[in-house]
Amino acid sequence: MADSIIKQYYDALGKGKLLGKKCKKCGAVTFPPTTACKKCGSNEQEWIELSGKGKLLYLSHGMAPPPNPRFAEIAPYAYGHIKLEEGVFVQAIINGVSIDPDTLKSYYERGPVDVVPDIMEVKGLNVLAFKVM
Ligand SMILES: [Zn+2]
Known part of the structure; x- marks a missing residue:
C-alpha cells in the first residue's frame, strides 16, 4: 500500500522539501x-515540489497559548502569513525574528520580505517554518 499523503508530506519536510499537489484539471x-x-x-492531482520561496506578508505572534502542547517548548514565536511563489498562501512559524513590538513594526514598515523554508523538528514532528532572507 502506498504511504498516505500526510506521511509523504512530513517525510519530505524532514528532507527540507515542500510537497504539494497540482490539479490536472484546473492547474x-x-x-x-x-x-x-x-x-x-x-482528485486528479499530481505531486509537485514547491520552490519554498515566498513573500512574508504579515508577521505577528500569539499571546494565546500555543494551539498544540507540542509547541509550548518553542513559544513564544513569530507567526507569519506567506505567499509562496506558486501562489499558495500558508501560515507558519517564522524563525529568527524577535517578537518585540519594535521588530514587528519594522517588518510591517518594510513590506513583503523574502522568506525561505527553515524546517524545524519539534518533539519528533517535522514542522513547516520559514526564515527571513
Ligand atoms: Zn482543480
Whole structure:
C-alpha cells in the first residue's frame, strides 16, 4: 500500500522539501497536500515540489497559548502569513525574528520580505517554518 499523503508530506519536510499537489484539471496547487483540489474538488492531482520561496506578508505572534502542547517548548514565536511563489498562501512559524513590538513594526514598515523554508523538528514532528532572507 502506498504511504498516505500526510506521511509523504512530513517525510519530505524532514528532507527540507515542500510537497504539494497540482490539479490536472484546473492547474491549482494545493498545499499542504490533500486528496482533492482546493479549487475545483477534483482528485486528479499530481505531486509537485514547491520552490519554498515566498513573500512574508504579515508577521505577528500569539499571546494565546500555543494551539498544540507540542509547541509550548518553542513559544513564544513569530507567526507569519506567506505567499509562496506558486501562489499558495500558508501560515507558519517564522524563525529568527524577535517578537518585540519594535521588530514587528519594522517588518510591517518594510513590506513583503523574502522568506525561505527553515524546517524545524519539534518533539519528533517535522514542522513547516520559514526564515527571513
Ligand atoms: Zn482543480
